[in-house]
Structure formats: C-alpha cells, structure tokens
Amino acid sequence: MKFLFDLFPVILFFVTFKWGEGHVPAAQSLVEKYLSSFVSGGISDPALAPILIATAVTLIASIVQISSLLIRRKKVDAMLWISFIIIMVFGGATIYFHSDTFIKWKPTVLYWCYCGAFVLAQFVFKKNLIRTVMEAQVKLPEQVWSNLSLAWAGYFFVMGLLNIYVAFQFSTDTWANFKLISMVGITPAFIVVQSLFLSKYMEETP
Known part of the structure; x- marks a missing residue:
C-alpha cells in the first residue's frame, strides 16, 4: 500500500501525459486556461502542452500526498x-520556462x-540507512x-545516468514510458x- 501511495504522482504524470499526447488541442486549451499566468510570456508551444499539463497534475498530486500525511499526523519520510x-x-521551472528539460532532469x-544520502551517511556520519530501517526485522x-x-x-547512481540517456537520446514519449517502468x-x-541474495544471511529476530 505504501508503495502505491509513493507511486501516486508518477502514475498520474504518466496517465495525464498519455492523455495529453492523444488530445493535444484539449491539453493546450487547459494550459491556456489554467497555466498561462504561470508560464513565462503567457504562451507556450502546443507541442509542450501534454508535458506541462502532466507536470501540473504531478505538482498538485505531490501537494495532496504530503498534505494528507500531515493532516493525519503521519510521519513524512x-x-x-x-x-x-x-x-x-x-516541475515549477518546467511550467514557468515551458521547457521539458527541467522535468526530464528531475528523476x-x-x-x-x-x-549521495547513502554515501554520506555511511562514510561521513558512520550510519547505515538500510540498517536503520531493516534491523528491527x-x-x-x-x-x-x-x-x-x-x-x-x-543503483541510484546508475538509474540517474540511465534517465539522462533515455531523456535526451529518445522521444519524450519513450522517456515517460521509461519513467513509469523504472518505478513499477x-x-x-x-x-x-x-x-534472494540476502536470504541466506538473514536471521529473523524473535
């Protein structure tokens, strides 16, 4: 359930982008109606409408995601x-500058x-983040x-490199597909x- 909750903004981005690709005039109409005041110059290329709408939906989804946890007084990791x-x-830079470069760099x-968090924790602060989470189990x-x-x-370093490669060597549609596939x-x-590799080492605590 937590995995799906964390994945919520990514799924909405993918679904909205795919809808926008198939309905560019409608997506552009939504950009002009709801985002024009946030876009530098007030206008944008219709070809960017799907990515702008998808980004806006993701921003809203992320705000709702965090707010729901805070309202329920749950810990936000x-x-x-x-x-x-x-x-x-x-996401904000993507909309303001009406450029998909920023959102593609985001992952x-x-x-x-x-x-960097894993490396700093282990070598600078002498703390193992994985152990902190899993040691009780x-x-x-x-x-x-x-x-x-x-x-x-x-893994995170390689995925960062892979995202850059896919984002700027292939179409935005291919990148959106990769973005979802990488998560699910x-x-x-x-x-x-x-x-599977760790199973032979694991000793369950009483």
Whole structure:
C-alpha cells in the first residue's frame, strides 16, 4: 500500500501525459486556461502542452500526498520530503520556462540525492540507512549491511545516468514510458533480486 501511495504522482504524470499526447488541442486549451499566468510570456508551444499539463497534475498530486500525511499526523519520510522539494522546483521551472528539460532532469537529481544520502551517511556520519530501517526485522553481518547500502547507492547512481540517456537520446514519449517502468518494474526487480541474495544471511529476530 505504501508503495502505491509513493507511486501516486508518477502514475498520474504518466496517465495525464498519455492523455495529453492523444488530445493535444484539449491539453493546450487547459494550459491556456489554467497555466498561462504561470508560464513565462503567457504562451507556450502546443507541442509542450501534454508535458506541462502532466507536470501540473504531478505538482498538485505531490501537494495532496504530503498534505494528507500531515493532516493525519503521519510521519513524512525524509526521502518523500526530498522528492517533494525536487518536484516543486523542477516541475515549477518546467511550467514557468515551458521547457521539458527541467522535468526530464528531475528523476536524475532525485536519484543522485538518494545516492549521495547513502554515501554520506555511511562514510561521513558512520550510519547505515538500510540498517536503520531493516534491523528491527532482520539481522545481517556487518559487512552485508555495508554492501547493501553501497548497492543501493550504486543503483541510484546508475538509474540517474540511465534517465539522462533515455531523456535526451529518445522521444519524450519513450522517456515517460521509461519513467513509469523504472518505478513499477526495475526498482521492484532490484529489490527481489537483492532479497534472494540476502536470504541466506538473514536471521529473523524473535
């Protein structure tokens, strides 16, 4: 359930973008009606209407996501705050400058922030983020905890590079597909493979 909750803005972005691609005049009409005051110069290229509408919907979804947690007095994870701030900055820049460059950079910046968090925590603050989350459920050798943290840092770094490659070497449509696949396919697959590898080390706590 938490996975779907975290994925909520990404799914809305994908669905809205796909709708916009198939209904460009309608998407442009929505941009002119609701976003013109936020767009530099007041006008934008109709070809960018799908990405602008999708970005606007994502911004609203992210605000609703964070607000729902705060209203219910639930803890907002640090990574969710980081994601929220980045989408606000890069999504806002996408709309204001009516350029898809910013929103395409957003996943990479987010991935590299996560990578940097793991590296800094482990080597500067001597704290293992994965261990902090999982230690109550499982026990692993110290070296395995360290390798696990580095594996996640490496994963986020590679995904950041891959996002840049897909974003600027292929069409926006291909990038949008990759963005969704990376969240619902690649990341879960990485977790499954990692879990299978770690199963021989795990000692469940009483």
